[in-house]
Amino acid sequence: MNRLADETHFVAEVDVYFGNKEASMRKPIATLVIERLHYTVPDSTDIIFRDASLHAALGKVALLGENGSGKSTLLSLIAGQISPFEGQIHLPASILLLEQSIIGLATAWDVIGLRREADIIQSCLRGNGSAKDLEAADSLWTPWNDWLEIAAEFGFDEDSLGKPLTELSPGQKQRLLFVKALIRDPDVLLLDEPTNHLDREGREQVLSFIRNWKKALILATHDRELLEAVDAIVVLEQKRLRLFTGSYQEFEEDRRRIQAKREHDLQSAEQSLKKTLAVQRQSLERQQKRSQRTAANSDKLGLPKILLGARKENAENTSAKLAEKQTGKVEDAKQKRKDSQSLIIEAKMIAMDLPTSASVKGRMLIEAKGLNISFDGKNYLWTQDVDFCIKGGERWQIFGANGSGKSSLLKLILGELPPSRGQMIRRDSLNIIYLDQELSLLDRKKTVLENARRLATQDLTDSELGTRLARVGLGGDNRFKLVTHLSGGERMRLALACLFSASASPDLMILDEPTNHLDLSSMQELESGFRDFKGALVLVTHDRQFAEAVACRNFLNL
Template identity: 35%
Template sequence: MVLLQQIAYQHPNKDRLFENLNLAVQTHYKTAIIGNNGSGKSTLLKLIAGKLRPASGQLSVESEPYYVPQQFGQYNDLTIAEALQIAEKLRALNQILQGNVSDENLEILNDDWAIEERCESALRQWQLLELDLEQKLESLSGGQKTKVFLAGISIHQPELILMDEPTNHLDLAGRSLLYDFIRTTSSTLLVVSHDRKLLQLLDTMYELSQSGIRTYGGNYEFYTEQKAIEQQALQSELQHAEKSLKKAKEKERETLERQQKLDSRGKKKQDKAGVARIMMNTMRNNAENSTAKVKSMHSDKIEGLSGDLQQVRSKLSGLDQMQFGFQESGLHKGKVLFKANDLNVSYGKTNLWERPLSIQINSGERIAIHGSNGSGKTSLLKVILGELQPESGSIQRTGSTIVYIDQDYSLIDPSKTVYEQALEFNTTSLLEHEVKIRLNRFLFGQETWDKSCSNLSGGERMRLLLCCLTISTAAPDMLILDEPTNNLDIQNSEILTAAINQYHGTILVVSHDEIFLEQIQIDQRINL
């Protein structure tokens, strides 16, 4: 169905993204492309979709692929029908029904007399019956845009479907519909996703990295088991490399000490024997050359072992290399941080919630806020943060520190460098080298300290923010997270999960990622 041989791609500025990629996707298989942010997953999908051209290599696709994009900005000026490439066919059908039975209209329609029925059925399937096919895409929410392109699958009925992060904008109901479709479809699927629940439904994982594509013949659970085995082997290899390096350094030190003792003993004998000065100089030079030769030999060996050690470390996952150190929140568990009775927010003359809300948030709780798109999740967060005044109801707040983390990690200032951003959170006047040690712990080496925050990926922004929180005076009393995993790859989602599980304050999170919510041990849910 899909065959890639020695595929390479380079950006317009001539930078190579990847090369020598080989991939074979069998008919009716349901497969995933996974990998870290920036590895080229979306680019690879666009190459297969025919949206981009490879720099070199052979690419063969047996049938016309149907592509569900991750970003929709390029379609905003189009109607739904135009974005789905059915506008001409619908127009031809309407003209034929009005009596204009021209050869051109018949050719465009191509005997597809059921196109309108399929459109209505597809919109119903994806809960979009309120939409008009003549609506502009710019008037729709992100979730609605995704559903429109998913509805296009039922309209076009393709054999090969390509999806790029299809759950990013979907609420729980939308995700449930997508999961059901994936379970039941017989089409060939190739999906780029970091949604671990979706990945459980697929047959094969293709992992894209700098070294190429590795195939794992199973779902995401099988993939994680195999990766755990690989990481254990790497840990053993790392320990062996560290031991070898330590041994080599000790050997170098012992050899040099022994050589220096021999040189010193020889010099004393020469002094006693009254060796001529010119002979003394020659012998001293020979001794120095001998010491230098020994030192060079050991330095070469140590340099080689250091390189081996660095290579092994680079293969370890970020989570295995990272070190967390969050301070405790100062509040005792159970203290009331926020309480609202009969709360409601209005937009114009309309109340947001049919029934007013009564909620209480206590220190130490882990709460998830659920609701479909438009149910008022963000509005509730703004009320809790004090950024939005309710129309009705009573509110009680306790003086507490709250950090709000949105899906774009907007607390990171794009005008600052990585190091400058870390200094912004250095309220306890840590010394320069201590700040840099913290940055290293979160995988920001010296080469990144002067990098502009505007050039950081979603995962890098998340890691930098976590680093900054460990640098600040104390942990906040409450962390509010709004769709925190939306723009993260799997590795960075795991890093965020590990960090949250080492934080013992209050968590309030809006997320449709059920696996993430389960792993951070949510103990209470608010359904809007």
């Protein structure tokens, strides 16, 4: 693996040298060249990229950056869906961007982009194809069988490919995108957060697909399991692109080292500026005292006015030169500090203001005995009744396939739904704070600050609320943004800040897929904060690493 001096292998314009033997032996499919890219959000002053350049021989590459750093925008630029304001992007290869949103499309064939071809073949098979259909079908029979074979590998037969998309689960829709990728067979495949909203099985399917993909791939993700499957990482920071050549584990180690070095350089620059300012002040004070002594001595000596004027002018010139010299040193020191500050990664991480918990460790909070639910009075949701007991200080992970009843179980725990069978026992005066996937506690028509005011039950002033909002990256003018204009990650940070301001001492916190919209830095800060929380924690998540990081020791698989 190619390792570079100083900032190791964070570089702006080099080829990717893959971080493992298998990858390094693989011949790159294509080379992506980005030259002095500049892009601004249309009808806005928000700059996404400024003078960004990159030269990468593509294998399997991940895009990594904060929410709002431009990952999806970069994929759209590479795919040619939008154009840069300035600069150029060169990628001489066939490209396919797999859109995660397939709203508005009727059937699987529409998603794959072969609806017309499917209609022709099916018309001919039914015996009602036109002469034009029969002619077109001659060249379609062989690829048609190939398409059906690929679809079958992912669990789709010919009938299911014609079904409305509304009848497909999130996992099936994701598999359908894989079918599209294999049928279209691009040189370069682009994926944008492919594991969002997927259950464990769906996440495993995505991981398997990426590992087995034989061509080039560019992946925008914060899923650490997917990051471990790539050969290189492109970091989007400070409106530029930085290429890392190596594994994700090496990336994390080097990022910490580089960040520590940058912080040390900034500290040194600040100390140097402070020292330079002190020297400037002392030098000017000494010169001023010398000038005063010279003036006093001149008066005593009774020198002629013309000589006194010459001495005064000489002293003033000396003072001016000294001041100019010291000012230059101060400006140099300020510039060094500015340069050091510009290299510091100012990620909008969640600074956790976690409330304390009044719950006693090991004390029963919620207990389910023979629990089940039926929506029609006949069929029960779970084939086996559910039993569990949540105690103070415990960490629980609830997981299961989409449709397995996780949301229904949470409603039972919260008392929003009565059990059809069994018992749900809650401790008296139980204080629970709950965050659902849709962040429905937020009023999207109100501003950030208005939501914080509305939800805060603690006696907090606007100034205190503003401080808490600033600690989750929503201070300053962001306080007055409408929630509907926030990114998914910003809404998540706001919801957490509001929750932590709403209860002084929760016994139990319940979070439903809390990492779906968080960038990696925020996710890691969230993990750190929850490790320090003393109350009980219930997570509905399929992120195995997140559950491990917050020390989940109790598991419920529905």
